[in-house]
Amino acid sequence: GEETVHGELRTGKLDMSGEGLVHPTTAYLEYELHDTDVTPPVAEMDVTTTQSGESHTYTYVLAQEKAQELTNGRFIFGRGLRGRHFSFALRLIGQRAYINDLSVATTPTKRRV
Numbered sequence: 144g145e146e147t148v149h150g151e152l153r154t155g156k157l158d159m160s161g162e163g164l165v166h167p168t169t170a171y172l173e174y175e176l177h178d179t180d181v182t183p184p185v186a187e188m189d190v191t192t193t194q195s196g197e198s199h200t201y202t203y204v205l206a207q208e209k210a211q212e213l214t215n216g217r218f219i220f221g222r223g224l225r226g227r228h229f230s231f232a233l234r235l236i237g238q239r240a241y242i243n244d245l246s247v248a249t250t251p252t253k254r255r256v
Contacts, residue, residue: 145179145181146179147179147182148238149234149235150240151235152233152242153232153233154230156193156228157228157230157231158228159228159247159249160227163252164252165251166225166250166251167190167247167248167249168248168249169217169218169220169247170188170217170218170220170233170248171216171217172205172216172245173213173214173244174186174210174214174216174235174240174242175213175214175239176237176241177209177239178238182236182237184208184209184236184240185208186204186205186236188232188233189201189203189231190203190220190229191230191231192224192228193226194228201221203218203220208237233245
């Protein structure tokens with residue numbers, strides 16, 4: 144039978160701004176993700192921020208997961224997400240997965256602290 148594979152790509156804390164605070168808006172992903180006969184695939188991303196002085200993690204799900212060939216997808220992050228340092232964890236669950244490209248878009252916020 145087909146086996147379900149759980150894959151995870153995790154970053155350390157990344158300084159996304161260089162200066163001031165930013166709002167991560169979107170993560171763009173070029174990927175393949177194959178489903179099994181019994182299990183639909185899952186693609187989700189955790190975003191962890193420490194701006195409040197404590198660690199908070201938010202999970203976002205890719206709109207359409209299944210992709211038999213390379214395609215583009217995006218995670219849309221919550222509007223209240225802001226800070227300077229973030230870590231990201233991308234989880235893919237399916238029969239087979241391939242990541243060709245991954246990037247995170249940010250916009251500056253007016254608040255400096």
